[in-house]
Amino acid sequence: MTISSKVILKTALAALVVLAPLPAAAQIKLSDLKLKIDPAQTTVSGISSGAYMAGQFQVAYSGLVKAAGIVAGGPYDCAEVSEGGIAPAVVALKRCMDVAMGPPDVPALVANAKAREAAKEIDPLSNMAQSKIYLFNGDDDRTVKRPVADATEQFYRALGVTESNFSYVKLPKAAHAYITDGYGAACDFIPQEGEKSEYINNCQYDQAGAIVRFFYADVRTPNAPAAARQPQLFNQAPFVGDPSRSGMAKTGYVYVPEACEGGRQTCRIHVAFHGCQMASNLIGDHFAVHAGYNRWADVNNIVVLYPQIDGAAKPTSNPKACWDWFGYTGYDFARKSGFQMTAVRKMIGALAGE
Numbered sequence: 194m195t196i197s198s199k200v201i202l203k204t205a206l207a208a209l210v211v212l213a214p215l216p217a218a219a220q221i222k223l224s225d226l227k228l229k230i231d232p233a234q235t236t237v238s239g240i241s242s243g244a245y246m247a248g249q250f251q252v253a254y255s256g257l258v259k260a261a262g263i264v265a266g267g268p269y270d271c272a273e274v275s276e277g278g279i280a281p282a283v284v285a286l287k288r289c290m291d292v293a294m295g296p297p298d299v300p301a302l303v304a305n306a307k308a309r310e311a312a313k314e315i316d317p318l319s320n321m322a323q324s325k326i327y328l329f330n331g332d333d334d335r336t337v338k339r340p341v342a343d344a345t346e347q348f349y350r351a352l353g354v355t356e357s358n359f360s361y362v363k364l365p366k367a368a369h370a371y372i373t374d375g376y377g378a379a380c381d382f383i384p385q386e387g388e389k390s391e392y393i394n395n396c397q398y399d400q401a402g403a404i405v406r407f408f409y410a411d412v413r414t415p416n417a418p419a420a421a422r423q424p425q426l427f428n429q430a431p432f433v434g435d436p437s438r439s440g441m442a443k444t445g446y447v448y449v450p451e452a453c454e455g456g457r458q459t460c461r462i463h464v465a466f467h468g469c470q471m472a473s474n475l476i477g478d479h480f481a482v483h484a485g486y487n488r489w490a491d492v493n494n495i496v497v498l499y500p501q502i503d504g505a506a507k508p509t510s511n512p513k514a515c516w517d518w519f520g521y522t523g524y525d526f527a528r529k530s531g532f533q534m535t536a537v538r539k540m541i542g543a544l545a546g547e
Contacts, residue, residue, distance in 0.1 A: 219426065220426050220427060220428045220444060221425050221426070221427050221428070221447075222427065222428055222431075222543075223427055223428075223447065223540060223543035223544050224543045224546075226447075226449060226454075226455075226544065227455055227456055227546070228449070228453055228454075228455075228456055228460060228496060228544055228545070228546065229453075229456035229457075229458065229459045229460065230459070230460055230461065230462060230496070230544055230545040230546065231459050231460070231461050232257060232462070232541075232545050233259070234259060234409070234461035234462075235257050235258050235259060235461065235462045235463075235464075235541060236258065236259055236260040236261070236262075236325075236408045236409075236461070236462075236463045236464075237250055237251055237258055237260070237261050237262070237463065237464040237465075237466070238261065238262025238263070238264065238327070238404050238463070238464075238465055238466070239262070239263070239264065239266065239465065239466030239467070239468070239516070240264040240265055240266075240370070240371040240392065240466070240467065240468040240471070241264070241265050241266060241336070241337065241369065241392070241468030241469055241471075241515075242266075242466075242468050242469045242515035242516040242517075242518055243264075243266075243465075243466030243467050243468045243471075243516050244262075244263040244264050244265055244266020244267075244337075244466070244468070245263075245266045245267060245271070245289075245516065245518030246466045246516035246517070246518060246533070247261045247262060247263060247266070247464070247466050248261055248263050248266060248267075248268065248269050248345075249269050249270060249518060249526075249527040249534070250464070250466075250534060250537060251324065252269045252270075252306065252315055252316075252318075252321075252527075253309075253314075253315040253316065253527065253528060253529045253534055254315075254316055254529065254534075254538060255315070255316045255317070255318070255320035255321060255324060256316040256317070256320055257316075257538075257541070258324075259323070259324060259325065259408075260324060260325035260326070260327070260407075260408040261324070261325075261326055261327070262326075262327040262329075262404040262408075263326065263327065263328050263329070263345060264329045264371060264372070264400065265329065265330060265331065265334055265336065265337045265342075265369050265370070265468075266337060266342075266345070267289045267290075267297060267337060267341040267342065267344065267345050268289075268297055268299070268302050268341075268344055268345045268348035268349075269302065269306055269348065269527065270302065270305055270306065270309070270527040271284070271285070271288070271289035271297050271302065271341075271344075271518070272284045272285035272288075272289050272518060272519040272520065273305065273520065273527065274297075274298065274301050274302050274305045275288070275294075280520075281519045281520040282519045282520065282521075284519075285518065285519035288341075289337075289341060289519075290336055290337050290338070290341065291338060292338050292340050292341065296340035296341060296343070296344050297340075297341060297344040297345075297348075299344050299347045299348050299351060300351075302344075302348055303348060303351045303352065306318060306352070309527075309528060314525070314528040314529060314530065315528060315529060316529075318352055318353075319353070321349070321352040321353050321354055322353040322354070322355065323358075324354055324358060325354075325358045325359075325360075325407060325408055326349050326354050326358065326359050326360070327360045327362070327403070327404050327407050327408070328342060328345055328346060328349075328359070328360065328361045328362070329342075329361075329362045329363075329364070329372070329400065330342035330361075330362075330363055331363070331364050331366070331367025331368055331369065331370075331372070331396075332363060332364065332365045332366060332367060333366055333367060333368045333381050333383070334367065334368060334369045335368070335369060335383060336369035337369060339363075342361075342363075346359070346361055360403075360407050362403065364396060364398060366380045366381045366396065367380055367381070367394065367396050367398075368380070368381050368382055368383045368394060369383070369392070370382070370390075370392045370393055370394035371392060371393050371394070371400065371468065371471075371480070371484055372394055372395075372396045372398050372400040373393060373394070373395050373396070373398070373399065373400065373401075373483065373484070373485050374395070374396075374397050374398055374399040374402075374485070375395055375397075375418075376393060376395055376483040376485075377391060377393035377394045377395045377483070378390065378391070378393070378394050378395065379394065379395065380394050380395060380396035380397070381394075382394055390470070391471065391476045391479050391480070392468055392469075392470060392471050393471075393479065393480065393483060393484065399485055400484075400485065401484055401485030401486040401489055402414075402485060402489055404486075405463075405486070405489040405493065405495070408463075409461075409493060411493075412489075412493055413492045413493055414492070415488045415489055415491060415492045417488055417491070418488070419488055420448070420482075420487030420488040420490070420491055421450070421451065421488075421491050422448075422450075422451070422487075423478075423482065424446040424447060424448040424478060424481040424482060424487065424497075424499060425446065425447055425448070425449065426444050426445075426446060427444065427445055427446070427447050428443070428444060429441060429442060429443055429444055429445045429500065429501065429536070429540075430443050431539075431543075432536040432537075432539045432540050432543070433532075433536045434532065434536070436503060436506040437506055437507065438522065438532060439506070439522060439532040439533060439536060440502055440503065440506045440507045440510075440511050440517060440521065440522055440532070440533070441500070441501065441502055441503060441506065441532075441533060441536060442472065442473060442474065442501035442502060442503035442506070443503070444473070444501065445473075445498070445499055445500045445501040445540075446473070446478060446481040446498075446499035446501070447496065447497070447498050447499065447544075448481070448486070448487045448490055448496065448497040448499070449496050450490050450491045450494060450495070450496070451491075452491075452494055453494055453496055458494055459494070460494040460495060460496050461494065461495055461496070462495070462496050462497075462498060462541055462544055462545070463486065463490070463495050463496070463497050463498070464497075464498045464499075464500065464537060464540075464541070465480075465481075465484060465486055465497055465498070465499050466500065466516055467480045467499065467501070467502070468515070468516075469513040469514060469515040470513050470514060471514070472501050472502045472503060472504060472514035473501045474501075474503055474504065474505065474514065475504065475514060480499065481497075481499040496544060498537075498540060498541070498544065500536070500537055500540060502514045502515065502516055502533075507521060507522075516533060517531070517532075517533050
C-alpha cells in the first residue's frame with residue numbers, strides 16, 4: 194500500500210502548523226494611545242504588597258495622586274522603621290504583617306515620613322489634608338493582621354487626612370484577598386502552603402465599586418455586569434529598566450474605555466497594583482479582568498493601569514512576585530527615586546502625554 198505525495202505533503206504541513214510557535218500577543222505603547230488626561234484626578238489602589246505600593250506611591254507623589262485604596266496593607270514605609278537596624282524584610286514579616294514584634298510604631302512612622310519630606314524625597318505632607326484614603330481589612334485576614342490596619346488609620350489621621358476623606362471598611366469572614374461581588378474563591382478561602390490561589394475572593398462586595406465611588410464625587414454606577422472590552426497588553430520595558438534590578442515584568446495591562454480612545458473625552462487615571470502571587474506570569478490577566486474596576490471605568494472615563502511585577506526577575510529576593518515595600522530593589526524603594534516608583538510615575542506620564 195502506497196501513500197500519495199499529496200497526503201505526505203498535507204501531513205507535513207499539518208505538523209508544521211502544530212509545531213510552529215503561537216504568535217506573541219500584540220503589545221501597545223502607552224504613548225501611542227494619544228489620550229486626553231486630567232492628571233489632577235489620578236488615583237491608586239492595591240491589594241497586599243500592592244496596597245503597600247499604593248500607599249507609598251500616594252504619599253511620595255501626593256502632589257499628583259489624590260487618593261489611595263489600601264486593601265489588606267499597612268502604613269507608609271512600615272518595613273524600614275525599626276530600632277536596632279533590623280532588616281526591613283524581617284520587620285515586614287514580624288511587625289507590618291504579623292505583629293510578633295508588636296504593631297507598627299505610628300509616631301516613629303510619622304517622624305520617618307517627615308524626615309523623607311525634609312530631604313525632598315517625597316512630596317509635601319501637607320497634601321495629605323486633601324487626600325482620600327480607603328482602607329480595608331477582613332475579619333479573617335491572617336496575613337496582614339488587624340493591628341496593622343489600625344496603625345494605618347492612625348498614621349493617616351496623624352498626617353491630616355480628615356474624617357470625611359477616610360473610609361475604613363472591615364468585612365466579616367473576609368480573608369486576605371482582593372474582594373469582589375461574584376468572582377473568585379469563597380470569601381473566607383485561605384490557601385494552604387503551596388496551594389494555588391489567585392487571592393481574589395467573592396464576598397458579595399464590590400470592592401472596586403466602593404473605591405471608585407469614594408474617590409470620585411461625580412461617579413456613575415454601571416448597568417452592565419461586565420466591562421465592555423478587555424484590557425490591552427502594553428510594553429513596560431521603556432519604563433522599568435533592567436528587570437533584574439527593578440523586579441518588574443516586560444509587559445503590563447491597561448484598560449482604555451471607548452470614550453477615552455484617541456482623546457475623544459478628557460479622562461483620568463487609576464493605577465491598580467496586584468498583590469504577591471497575583472502577577473501576570475502567575476495568574477495571567479485575571480486581576481486586570483476580574484478585579485471589577487473596568488466596568489466602572491467604562492461609565493466614568495477612567496483609564497486603568499495595571500503594572501506588573503515578575504517573580505522570575507529577582508527569584509532570590511522576590512520569589513512571590515511582590516511589589517517592593519521591604520527593600521529588595523534598594524534603600525529608596527518607598528521614595529520617589531525608587532526603581533518601581535519611578536517606573537510607574539513614567540507610565541502615568543506616558544498616558545498623560547507628558
